[in-house]
Amino acid sequence: MKEMIGDQTKKNVAGNADAKSVKMAGQICRCAIDLAVSCGSVAVILIGDIPFDASSICSVPVFHVKAGIRDVMDWLSVPKKSSLPIEECAESIEKESGRKTDLVRTISALSFGLDKIREGTVIGIVRSDDDYSIIVHDLRDNDMVRLINDCCSRINPDVFRSILKVAIDLSVKGREGKKVGTAFIVGDEKEVLSRSHQMIINPYKSQEPEEKSVLRPENYESIEGLAQLDGAFIISSEGEIIAAGRYLDVDAHDFRIEKGLGSRHISAASITRDTIAIAFIISESGGTIRVYMDGKEILKINPQTGELVNDMEACSNPENCISYDPGNKNLYSDS
Known part of the structure; x- marks a missing residue:
């Protein structure tokens, strides 16, 4: 009792x-x-x-x-x-x-x-x-907001948001239980295409226009699936996915980047130095998202923060x- x-x-x-x-x-x-x-x-x-x-x-x-x-x-x-x-x-x-x-x-x-x-x-x-x-x-x-606005002066703001959403999702969840690393090169697409080549058959070559738009949330699933392929996505400033599995032909022998980052980061950062494109890179090892513009890292988002906002x-x-x-x-x- x-x-x-x-x-x-x-x-x-x-x-x-x-x-x-x-x-x-x-x-x-x-x-x-x-x-x-x-x-x-x-x-x-x-x-x-x-x-x-x-x-x-x-x-x-x-x-x-x-x-x-x-x-x-x-x-x-x-x-x-x-x-x-x-x-x-x-x-x-x-x-x-x-x-x-x-x-x-x-x-x-x-x-x-x-x-x-x-x-x-x-x-x-x-x-x-x-x-x-x-x-x-x-x-x-806020410096991050200022840099986001700078990015959105080059590409459609809705395209920026869509790519960021996909990047955060891949950063936090990966794909089928595995970590995924990839790169999205957005804007100045003609110049970027002239400085790159296909590593595989382009999966977007014969797709319908609506299936190539990053502005359609129903396409996120296929984008995240194709993110497991080697190579980068090439996306127009208005959100059309022009290619996936693209190899960037850049001269990066004199390019300086944060220690510990690999060829994906070096090539994607270099293409933003040579064009007016913006690069979103997801690290396969840690899930960190980095955004480059004019050859410089302007945003860095760790997966823990991405999960909180998501x-x-x-x-x-x-x-x-x-x-x-x-x-x-x-x-x-x-x-």
Whole structure:
């Protein structure tokens, strides 16, 4: 009997703690919504195990990043502050704050690149253990967003987003349980074709136009399947897949690239030096995505971050939030 009472007491204590945690999370989220409204923000992004009921939210897009969050928390973690001298404690707090800010900055920029949010101010809430941080980030000051916009000045923005979606999917999941490495060379297609040749019969040579478009999500499956072939994809600036299994004929003997990267990266980066094409390369060994323009690496996306953004859930309907009124304070109830 005593054991039963003790177990019930523990359950009651745990239940009260959970209720307090949910209540605190709700209060923090309401503060973030208030801040989002006052800043005219384009979205609120929740990162971590944050209980949140969005049923009362009607205007501000709210997204929740959950997938792989344990890895993110490990990445954010620093030594326990209580065991550190004051100077080291201050340094650890600064490092953790910087990591959380970097996480919000990166996830926001990738979300923009995938057309999940617009350019503007984003409010991020990051939970690490029992700590909550509210971070305000302006995407207009984000270097990654600027570089994405630079890419989209050369190729159709929808083409950029489609290739990025496919690249992230291959980076995170691979293909049939195996890691996949490939390259997508986009834009300046005539010049790129003149500097390359087929390694195999071109699988897109006799395809119908709609089957060659990267803008059609129903084609993603076949693209990911053909990504297992040797050679690169050649894609027009408007999204037509002209060829797959293409070998790039480049002179890379004096080309400098990050140590450890192989011939796929060297040839793809070199073709962007010699043309105005943009190259998306997925590393077979680690799944890292690199984007090159003008011979330089401009974006680098690790598969962990890609997974977070890929699985980011909308807590409120962004379609209702495109033109919300920042002056409308009646966005949620206290019930």
